[in-house]
Amino acid sequence: MTMMMMMCSSLVLLGLIGVSASSSGSSSSSPRMKLSYKDLQQFNGIKWFDLEHSCCFGALxxxxxxxxxxxxARNFLLSLSLDNISKQEQKIYWPAPVDWREECNWAGKDINTDCVNYVKVLHHYNRTHLYACGTGAFHPTCAYVExxxxxxxxxxxxxxxxVEDGKGKSPYDPRHTSASVLIGxxxxxxxxxxxxxxxxxxFRSMGxxxxxxxxxxxxxxLNEPKFIAAVGVPESENPDDDKVFFFFRETAVEAQGFGKVTYSRIGQLCRNDMGGQRSLVNKWTTFLKARLVCSVPGNDGTETHxxxxxxxxxxxxxxxxxxxxxTVFTTSSSVFQGSAVCLYTMNDIRRAFLGPFAHKEGPNYQWVxxxxxxxxxxxxxxxxxxFGSFESTKGFPDNVIQFARHHPLMFNxxxxxxxxxxxxxxxxxYTFTQITVDRVNAADGHYDVxxxxxDIGSVLKVISVPKGSWSNTELLLEELQVFKVRGVLCTVKLVPSAAWLEIHTVPGTDTPAHATCQTQNGTASVILAIT
Structure with missing residues (x-):
């Protein structure tokens, strides 16, 4: 088994021992195997990759x-071999122009930490090119990478x-969250x-x-959103029905009067949306959003969210x-702290978007x-x-456009x-920060691992064992302390063909995980074998 890590400007390849996922024991809060950083070192050799004068691996x-x-990374794009990350390194030096850096510094930003190019967006564009975007010293910029x-x-x-303008594609500030997906x-x-x-x-751009x-x-x-992810999901066999879903959290307008309350959301829009003809011109006419609830029911009828x-x-x-x-959630309360994994189906998501719209008659009225x-x-x-006879959103009646403008929020x-x-x-x-899942086939069915x-640099390996209709028992199989210096894991990705996990971290900090993963000063990455 193999693991790859990046620490500050270093990337490490590490081998691990796997644990069978076929156990049928009861739920347990203690891991069946707990491995420290020293234990992981002893199982296999470690190979390092070092990138001098850079950090902050923000796009993988x-x-x-x-x-x-x-x-x-900061001022760099890298191409590393999955077979051996310490060899076959290729890199592109991509700094912000001097005049942009000077302008950024004159605006009161730090010349060394803010006024540089943090690469935040990286997508496959076609068979020969990638599409990359960076902050460009508060001048977002994008490029096609051959x-x-x-x-x-x-x-x-x-x-x-x-090289082209990156406004609406990459954030200006490296501390700001963003999420994007390139479809076609x-x-x-x-x-x-x-x-x-x-x-x-x-924002939709290009094309x-x-x-x-x-x-x-x-x-x-949108109300001060923090974007988490963006994905495309087909609605039917007809590509005209394809939708894009955004996951984010924001200040809840329906909770006004209770202070500044954060709710998590899923937003949807149609890929073929062309905006309105007279209203919502060049604006989404199909955008809707709904609250994502992840809570534990209490004996007294109250729920812990x-x-x-x-x-x-x-x-x-x-x-x-x-x-x-x-999905991974954490609590927002300073009194009660915890983390949870919640699982959603597209049927439940579609049901919410086909349900009642949230409506508020005026400032002194409740949402109903x-x-x-x-x-x-x-x-x-x-x-x-x-689902209808309209060929374009520009043909939607005015009352549809006006209703969409004033009712983007679903009630359920x-x-x-x-x-x-x-x-x-x-x-x-500790709190959960990231999740990736692998479906494992076994003689008695399949299991989701x-x-x-x-946020302390560890990885939990948990298996979900079906025990009945829509009911599962979880088994905490392993707890792996991946880094010698504890830090926030900001990215965990699966490499199915090689049975690896890729992990990106920010070591040794007291800053909250959600903030730290945006600045990413002194970051690290790992690939961890799972077979």
């Missing part, structure tokens, strides 16, 4: 076909003529589009269609339209389900022949499978 992209790990067609090409370069030749990004980080939007965004300065649409969404992982099933959605007549076509539906939340978390921990000296990153 696996390319199993080429056997490469592409990494976005990687060749085959692994033997050994091509890794940026064509200066193919279109980039869908949840990002702040202004220098001050106040104009947060979900042949018009650029389009969420409504500005309307807290009903885990409101802070931290990470999302889509486990693909045989039906591409219905992946399983694993909308009781009036919902216009046709129902807001949130994509223009296609599958999305609840997890089984009505409660799949796995949770309270009263422990969860790898959960924490």
């Amino acid at each position: 992209l696996l390319d199993e076909e080429r056997g490469r790990l592409f990494v976005g 990687v060749g067609q085959k692994i033997e090409d050994h091509v890794f370069k940026i064509d200066p003529s193919m 030749d279109e980039l869908y990004a949840g990002v702040a589009t202004d220098l001050m980080g106040r104009d947060f939007t979900i 042949r269609r018009l650029s389009i965004r969420t409504e500005q300065h309307d807290s009903r649409w 885990f409101d802070e969404l931290r990470d999302v992982f889509l486990l693909q099933t045989r039906d591409r339209k219905n992946p399983l959605i694993y 389900p909308f009781q009036g007549k919902v216009p046709y076509p129902r807001p949130g539906m994509c223009p296609s022949k599958t 939340p999305v609840t997890p499978l089984g009505g409660r978390p799949l796995f949770l921990r309270t009263g422990i000296p 969860m790898f959960i990153g924490t």
